[in-house]
Amino acid sequence: MNETTQSQDALRSEARIAHGALHRLRQDLFVDAFAFRPLPPLEDAKISRWVPWLPERLRRWARWLPHLTVGFFSVLVFLAGMADFGPGSLQGLLAAGLAVLVAAAPLLTLFRPVGAYWLSLCAALVGGITDLAFSPYASVFGNTAFPTLLAVMVLVVLRTRPRLAVEMWLVTFGVAGVLTVFIGADPGDLPPVAVFCGAVLIAAAAVRAWREERRQVVETQSVTQEERTRRTLLEERALIARELHDVVAHHMSVIAIQAEAAPYRVKDTPPELATSFATIRENAVAALAELRRILGVVRSADPDAFAESDPEAPQPTLGSLDSLLDSVRGAGLVVEAVVTGSPRPLPQGVELSAYRIVQEGLSNALRHSPGAEARVEISYVLGGLGVRIVNGAPSRLAKPSPGAGHGVLGMRERVQMLGGEMRAEPTEDGGFEVAAFIPVANTAGQTKTGGNRS
Incomplete structure (x- = not known):
């Protein structure tokens, strides 16, 4: 009985296979x-x-x-x-x-x-x-x-x-x-012709299968590269959001403190004015709470090699450029910094983005051009800030870097966010140049004399 059942199952399986083939x-x-x-x-x-x-x-x-x-x-x-x-x-x-x-x-x-x-x-x-x-x-x-x-x-x-x-x-x-x-x-002549044609068709099928496999591999690589690029942009935007969160939170904190202290600086403050200051403070505190609730999740350690390890530390500005230059010089990069124009106070977002662009440019020089010299130029011009980082050709073989190109994407995101323009391209001598211009409205403030930073 079991043998009969097994035979019937085998026949059904063969029938299904034949039906599928037909x-x-x-x-x-x-x-x-x-x-x-x-x-x-x-x-x-x-x-x-x-x-x-x-x-x-x-x-x-x-x-x-x-x-x-x-x-x-x-x-x-x-x-x-x-x-x-x-x-x-x-x-x-x-x-x-x-x-x-x-x-x-x-x-x-x-x-x-x-x-x-x-x-x-x-x-x-x-x-x-x-x-x-x-x-x-x-x-x-x-x-x-x-x-x-x-x-x-x-x-x-x-x-x-x-x-x-x-x-x-x-x-x-x-x-x-x-x-x-x-x-x-x-x-x-039928059997030999059939064998010959079968061999030719098998070879053609193998070529077609190889082409199809290669096409699928190329499509997979393209999708993977697009996904990696999109993920890099999202990570960079999250980092920018965290930094902007710190900048905006600082200003909102100042507004809340000033609004709270203002009624005590005026004798016999009118009730309407006190109410207005209280409303300003409440709105500032509410905005701070909303910022921390929405953007607090992106507060994390900065993945960049030269970022501060303390996530609560103040965000760097161009005033912190000397310490950054000392860090990269300690890592073996010969770098010269030049400031042209009259330095003036800039919005914190601009200062932070300019600092990060310089930081990423020097990081790329260390990774991709070992033994080369670098030059950083900060130009305070009418209507904006110019940043240029250029390095020479490497003097020895650079180690492979899996994140190649991601830093450029991040720099471009920062510049475009501020309405500026950026160019990143190889130089004729085998080095690399990053040049960016960030538009800034004229800001009154103290000025310093530009010159070389050593």
Whole structure:
């Protein structure tokens, strides 16, 4: 009883497998067989990679190289089909019609690949039957239609999916075997031709599978890179939010303290004025609480190598530039700092962003240009602040850095947030330059004399 049940289960499993295979065969070769699936032209990136020496004018024509190649092959097939028969005879007319039918199949692969296979298979059958009608010793594979059928099957596999190689091979040689038996032709060349075509189609399927795998890897890498870039921007924005939280919280605290102390500085303060100051203080305290509630979650240790370890420490400004320069000099970087213009008090957000840009620029110089010298320029100009960090070429090999490019993204975020402009690019001598301009409204205050910072 158990053996019978196992046999029935095995038969059901085999039946399901066979049904699934027939279903896939039907979906691949019969359903929408003549659907319009045009072959797109080559991408400009591929042309630049394959033929970088090609002039720019010819590159737009090179995009259509696969189409031109298939068209040229079709012309050769037509000429080869007409070469064996002279014009004027019935055999010549049949050969001309068959040559057109055979040559049309490769062209059709550019637009309707599965339909091209059926057209080519019909042409091969017609060619085999025609040859046998004129010569009883002819072979089903003895005309140009069958090699063209093999070429069409290869093109279809390269254009669609690898499993069509097996499906077309089974259909083709199943039909060829039935035709050979039906007309009584010599089947001696059928097995070797089937083996040869199978090897060719397997090679085409392997190429198609490799291309598909490579495309998926490239897509995965692109998605991963985009995700990494987006995550880096979010982390940098979180860091900026934390710093701005500290700046705004400081000012709101000052407003709350001043509003609380103001009524005691005036004798016999009017009740309306005292109420106004109390309202100002309450709103400032509420704003502080809201800031801490929303942005407090982003308070964390600064991941940068030169950031303060105390998360409660005041945020740095350009006045802290000397300590930053001492830190990087202690790490082995030779750096010169120059301040031009008349230094003046700037908004804390601008000071903090300028400090972070200098910090990140020097960090990049340490990581990517070991042994190079760096120069920091701070320019107080009318309407804004200019920051420039430039370093020379490395004197020794730099160690790989997995975060390459992320610091530049963060600097660009800071500058764009303040409405400024930034440029980051390699220099002609092999170094790197970061230049930013942050617009600042004129602020009254004490000025200092600019000069070199040692």
